[in-house]
Amino acid sequence: MPHKAAAPRAMTCWNLGCWTTALEQLRSPQRSCKPTSQLISSVIRHRMLSKRKSETQDIHSxxxxxxxxxxxxxxxxxxxxxxxGGFGQVFRMKHRMSGEVRAIKVIAKPSCLDELQTVSNEVYALLQLDHLNIAKLFEYFEDKGSIYVVTELCEGGNIGELDPMEDDSDEIRLLFRDVARAIAYCHSEGIAHRDLKFDNCLLAHCNDRRLGRMAKVIDFGLAGFLQAGVPGEGELEGVVGTLYFLAPEVLKSTDPLNSYGLECDLWSFGVMLFVVLTNEHPFCSTASGPEDAYRRIANGCLRLSCLRNAGALAIEAEDLLRSLLVKEPLNRCSAAEALVHPWLQPELETPASPSCKPEQLRSLVERISSFSRFSKFEQAILTVAAHEAKPKDVEELQQVFSALDLAQAGWISRDDLRRALKICDVRLSKMETDAVLDCLDADQDGKIQHTDFLAATLKPAHVKSEKVLEELFNFFDFQGTGHITHEDLKAVLGQDLACHVAVQARANAQGVISQENFRAFILKAMNKLELQIQNEKSLAAMMVL
Known part of the structure; x- marks a missing residue:
């Protein structure tokens, strides 16, 4: 196969833009738009709180x-x-306190009230998602004209720059599996990305892998929201996304009677994979204009000759592509089915299902039990520390999480954890088992999320490092002033606990806590937790004797 030409890369810039806007104007009456001063953050908060089943304290809240x-x-x-992009400009900026470089997306606020919810999608989606292959949300800001979304920075290029002639074939499979995992996780949460393309599947540096790269999905501005765990329900509407990556059912949804579901993302995933492996689009040539591309994607045949001409293309890859690029969405393979496909099981890394040793799980269960008895403040500290932690700092915990995530769903089911406890002969009473599960699944949705698991199993000693102490201080120092106020604490902990922490952390007469006093207070709290865990272990050992 020849070296990848530039033409397929140009497909990412064929955004529907004005073309679909014109179609919409032909079939929709003109609406009067009034400038809005309503805060988008209030819309986001209302959407989040109305979705949550209880007042749980996790990384999302x-x-x-x-x-x-x-x-x-x-x-x-x-x-x-x-x-x-279509929704805003992205900047590379340095965090003043930590020196960490992050990505900041600037989204202009709409002039129409009925567009508020659409613009809030980016933050609303990221607040719900907690997965290693989705760009992490750190925080967001808002002023009169814009909303600013701060996420981790991915500087390794995008997945469309992979070249089978130059890149390790197993790594290509691994990176596409990363994207498939992100899609499967989003779908399990009832979220369709709707704009999967090369520009939105970036590569980040990853020290845990031999070749040092991991794929992450970004940009949820066009995300659609359905009922979680209900495949095949066509409730999404509107032709949104980038033309060359759109599924046929999305293109046909200009008809108000036609809707579509989560399956549209699998088509986009298949298009990306086809282009990387063959250097061609599966349905139209690089010379196709937008109108011709529309017809070919909606009604044309899969270009099988491109697969044959690719030469070294594995039979498994062709089989996966044929199951992804199916016109009828209900006959298309799901993200969960794609994840177990042989082509997405590279041998580059450690086994896909790492083992969890019985003594390791017992130790983690002891930590989880202790975590359930920590104060709200102590749990918040460990949750923030888990969210901010670098993968190399929690590598062992992530390996256990992956081992317990039998379906590669990005979360652990209650049944899977019960099964693991039984296999590892971790003997707990029903009350103790329920307490562990309730601690990990506080919102009772049946899913143990990544950061919740890390927070409950993180050793307090991890928090005592200077780097983590600084990150914790930065989290509570909302205004970036170099100190923490009573109002900062109140926003996270509520009035009563904020007063308690202010006293214990030796706030001054104005309720202000210095960085030095906050650091000393956290160290004292973590030392207390370490002693508490040790005492509980000793007591358990005595009871066994």
Missing amino acids: LLLCPDPSRRLDRSYTEPQPLGH
Whole structure:
């Protein structure tokens, strides 16, 4: 196969844009738009709180705490433009306190009230998602004109730059599996990305892998929301996304009677895979204009000759592509089915289902039991520390999480954890088992999420490092002023606990806590937790004797 030409890469810029806008105007009456001063953050908060089953404290609720109206320039500096999309411009900026470089997407606020919910999609989706292959949300800001979404920065290029002639074939499979995992996780949460393309599947540096790269999905501005765990329900409407990656059912949804579901993302995934492996689009040539491309994608045949001409293309890859690029969405393979396909099982890394040793699980269960008895403040500290942790710092815990995530869904089911406890001969009473499960699945949705698991199993000693102490201080220092106020604590912990922490952390007469006093308070709290865990272990050992 020849070296990858530039033409397929150009497909990413064929955004429907004005073309579909014109179609919409032909079939929709003109609406009068009034400028809005309503805060998007209030829309996001309302959507999040109305979705949640209980007032649980997890990373999703903690990220809602900072006041979005605080000033961005107090926390970030040195903006450098990275790119511009349909929903806003992206900058590379440095976090003042930590020195960490992050991506900041600037989204202009709409002039129409009925567009508020659409613009809030980016933050609303990221607040719900907690997966290693989805760009992590750190925080967000809002002023009169824009909303600013801060996520981790991925500087390794995008998945469309992979070349079978130059890149390790197993790594290509591994990186596409990363994307498939992200899609499967989103779908399990009832979220369709709806704009999967090369530009939105980025590569990030990853020290845990031999070749040092991991794929992450970004940009949820066009996300659609359905009932979680209900495949085949066509409730999404509107032709949104980038033309060359759109599924036929999306293109045909200009008819108000036609809707579509989560399956549209699998078509886009198949298009990306086809282009990378063959250097061709599966249904139209690089010379096709938008109208011709529309017809070919909606009604044309799969270009089988491209698969044959690819030469070294594995039979498994062709089989996967044929199951993804199916016109009828209900006959298309799901993300969960794609994940277990042989082609997405590379041998580059450690086994896909790492083992979990009985003594290891017993130790983690002891930590989880202790975590369930920690104060709200102590749980918040460990949750933030888990969210901010680098993969190399929690590698062992992530391996256990992966071992317990039997379906590769990005979360652990209650039944899977019960089964693991039984296999590892971890003997707990029904009351103790329920307590462990309730601690890990506080919102009772049957899913143990990644950060919740890390928070409950993280050793308090991890929090005592200077780097983590600094990150914790930065989280509570919402305004980036170099100190923590009573109002900052109140936003996370509530009035009563904020007063308690202020006293224990030796706040001054104005209720302000210095970084030095906050650091000393956290160290004292973590030392207490370590002693508590040790005492519980000793007591358990005595009871066994």
